[in-house]
Amino acid sequence: MAEIRTRIRPFLLVVTALLGVLPPATAEERVVARLSQSQVAITTNFSGSEIFVYGAVRREAPIPAGELDAIIAITGPSTPVLVRRKEQRYGIWINGPGVQIDAAPSFYAVAATRPLREILSFTEDMRHRVGIEELIRLIDAPEWLQDDRAAYRDAVVRLRRADGLYYERPDGVLLSEATLFETTIALPANLVEGDYRARILLLRNKQVIDVYDEIIPVQKVGLERFLFDLSRSDPAIYGIASVLMALFAGWMASALFRYFLP
Amino acid sequence: MSVYLPIAEVSVNALLILGMGGIIGVLSGLFGVGGGFLMTPLLILIGIPPAVAVATGSNQIAAASFSGLLGHWRRKTVDVKMGMVMLVGGVLGSAIGVQIFAVLLEIGQVELVVSLLYVVFLGTVGGLMLWESLRAMRRVRRGTARRRQRHNWMHGLPFRMRFRQSNLYISVIPPFAVGALVGVLAAVMGVGGGFIMVPAMIYLLGMATSVVVGTSLFQILFVAAFTTLAHAITNQSVDALLAILLIVGGVLGAQVGAQLGPRLRAEQLRILLALLVLGVCLQLAYDLLRLPDEMFVLERVDG
Numbered sequence: 179m180a181e182i183r184t185r186i187r188p189f190l191l192v193v194t195a196l197l198g199v200l201p202p203a204t205a206e207e208r209v210v211a212r213l214s215q216s217q218v219a220i221t222t223n224f225s226g227s228e229i230f231v232y233g234a235v236r237r238e239a240p241i242p243a244g245e246l247d248a249i250i251a252i253t254g255p256s257t258p259v260l261v262r263r264k265e266q267r268y269g270i271w272i273n274g275p276g277v278q279i280d281a282a283p284s285f286y287a288v289a290a291t292r293p294l295r296e297i298l299s300f301t302e303d304m305r306h307r308v309g310i311e312e313l314i315r316l317i318d319a320p321e322w323l324q325d326d327r328a329a330y331r332d333a334v335v336r337l338r339r340a341d342g343l344y345y346e347r348p349d350g351v352l353l354s355e356a357t358l359f360e361t362t363i364a365l366p367a368n369l370v371e372g373d374y375r376a377r378i379l380l381l382r383n384k385q386v387i388d389v390y391d392e393i394i395p396v397q398k399v400g401l402e403r404f405l406f407d408l409s410r411s412d413p414a415i416y417g418i419a420s421v422l423m424a425l426f427a428g429w430m431a432s433a434l435f436r437y438f439l440p
Numbered sequence: 441m442s443v444y445l446p447i448a449e450v451s452v453n454a455l456l457i458l459g460m461g462g463i464i465g466v467l468s469g470l471f472g473v474g475g476g477f478l479m480t481p482l483l484i485l486i487g488i489p490p491a492v493a494v495a496t497g498s499n500q501i502a503a504a505s506f507s508g509l510l511g512h513w514r515r516k517t518v519d520v521k522m523g524m525v526m527l528v529g530g531v532l533g534s535a536i537g538v539q540i541f542a543v544l545l546e547i548g549q550v551e552l553v554v555s556l557l558y559v560v561f562l563g564t565v566g567g568l569m570l571w572e573s574l575r576a577m578r579r580v581r582r583g584t585a586r587r588r589q590r591h592n593w594m595h596g597l598p599f600r601m602r603f604r605q606s607n608l609y610i611s612v613i614p615p616f617a618v619g620a621l622v623g624v625l626a627a628v629m630g631v632g633g634g635f636i637m638v639p640a641m642i643y644l645l646g647m648a649t650s651v652v653v654g655t656s657l658f659q660i661l662f663v664a665a666f667t668t669l670a671h672a673i674t675n676q677s678v679d680a681l682l683a684i685l686l687i688v689g690g691v692l693g694a695q696v697g698a699q700l701g702p703r704l705r706a707e708q709l710r711i712l713l714a715l716l717v718l719g720v721c722l723q724l725a726y727d728l729l730r731l732p733d734e735m736f737v738l739e740r741v742d743g
């Protein structure tokens with residue numbers, strides 16, 4: 179099934195692009211939204227953060243037929259990641275050759291009014307890249323991997339889920355009166371820096387009718403920023419400073435204890 | 441109280457790290473070993489990336505060994521000449537070790553090689569220590585004094601030098617080689633190497649026992665400082681914030697351990713250390729042999 183999807187993808191993309199040109203029947207409904215934070219600062223005592231997302235549906239006309247749904251997704255910067263499968267050699271388990279996943283989001287959280295499959299059509303998922311399967315790209319897989327690509331891709335999702343970096347909350351969005359919606363997305367403490375993307379998709383009859391898009395920059399600040407930058411720009415100075423700090427601490431400890439416990 | 445580590449890019453509980461540093465500090469004060477061989481596996485266990493654990497471990501070892509060295513310096517139990525010879529070997533070994541580590545990072549086998557080295561060295565050292573301690577205890581009971589063999593194959597080697605404080609007149613090659621080996625291990629395993637060097641100095645070189653710990657701390661200090669610097673430059677994996685937490689816990693613990701040491705009985709203490717070393721070794725060996733719970737691992741790709 180996954181293979182067929184990959185093969186017909188270019189064709190579907192053309193079709194969906196053409197359809198997108200036509201004015202959608204329900205263009206009268208628009209998303210108006212706010213996030214509780216427009217940026218996230220990683221300070222020394224950063225222990226995760228919560229982003230409260232809320233908003234409403236603006237209409238010029240009476241509510242159309244069909245059930246209204248909303249999906250709220252926050253994704254971290256996509257980076258390549260190396261996946262290795264353990265192999266048994268000479269009785270011990272060692273890391274096998276690595277497979278580079280071309281891009282996988284460093285963070286992925288999605289909340290919706292109902293499970294994604296019930297409210298989002300297949301083509302719309304591909305077009306807007308909402309589901310996690312759409313966000314993990316494995317393009318130049320080595321020859322020997324052809325039958326096994328899914329296992330490596332699934333491993334990224336499984337391991338990052340276990341670390342709390344990927345999660346889905348199918349009933350995480352509260353929608354009232356088919357107009358007001360809200361959710362809270364928790365960002366874990368082990369975030370990486372970069373531009374995070376928050377999206378709100380409004381859906382009716384499995385079709386996306388409007389999208390709200392906002393970038394949330396996540397950055398180290400203060401001491402974190404200083405140490406990280408120094409370690410990259412002047413590694414020699416950083417190293418010498420680390421050693422001097424260690425020597426000073428060692429001397430301090432020795433001196434203090436001699437003073438208090440002669 | 442959580443702290444976000446800028447280089448490791450993970451958030452950890454500061455009290456947990458302080459406590460870890462403290463407990464290992466107590467052990468190092470008690471046994472005169474740096475405790476790096478326990479620190480690195482523990483850091484990896486709580487989720488610090490192995491590269492950061494190894495590099496930051498060296499930084500912590502520099503602080504702990506300097507603190508210990510100051511005490512020995514005041515008591516004049518450091519053979520500086522012997523320390524210098526071992527140090528030349530150590531710096532060379534460390535430079536090689538950091539390069540080996542960079543290659544291991546590249547091919548994704550850091551975990552495997554570090555675990556294997558731990559199993560081999562901890563197993564050997566722990567086993568020997570246990571054996572020695574048990575024999576010594578039996579001797580004490582029988583009341584016979586221990587005789588150390590003073591002449592072996594090493595005494596046929598060239599470049600002999602007099603080491604007054606160690607009470608030795610031997611070739612510089614064995615101490616140089618011991619220093620170099622410890623340097624490589626320090627860089628690859630993130631250890632000070634005291635747990636290998638101290639037995640090697642006593643049983644292999646036959647140094648006077650009184651100067652062994654001070655001289656080993658002298659060598660460890662410089663090798664750890666050099667390794668920290670080399671890791672910071674080559675792998676950019678020293679986390680200064682993590683190091684501070686470990687150091688504060690470690691130096692306090694070391695002083696507590698040093699106060700505690702004389703009140704406990706030496707031979708029993710050594711058996712305890714031997715059992716601890718063997719325990720860590722068996723755990724690591726078991727992890728290599730058993731069927732892993734998770735068959736896949738993820739690695740960061742930089743740049």
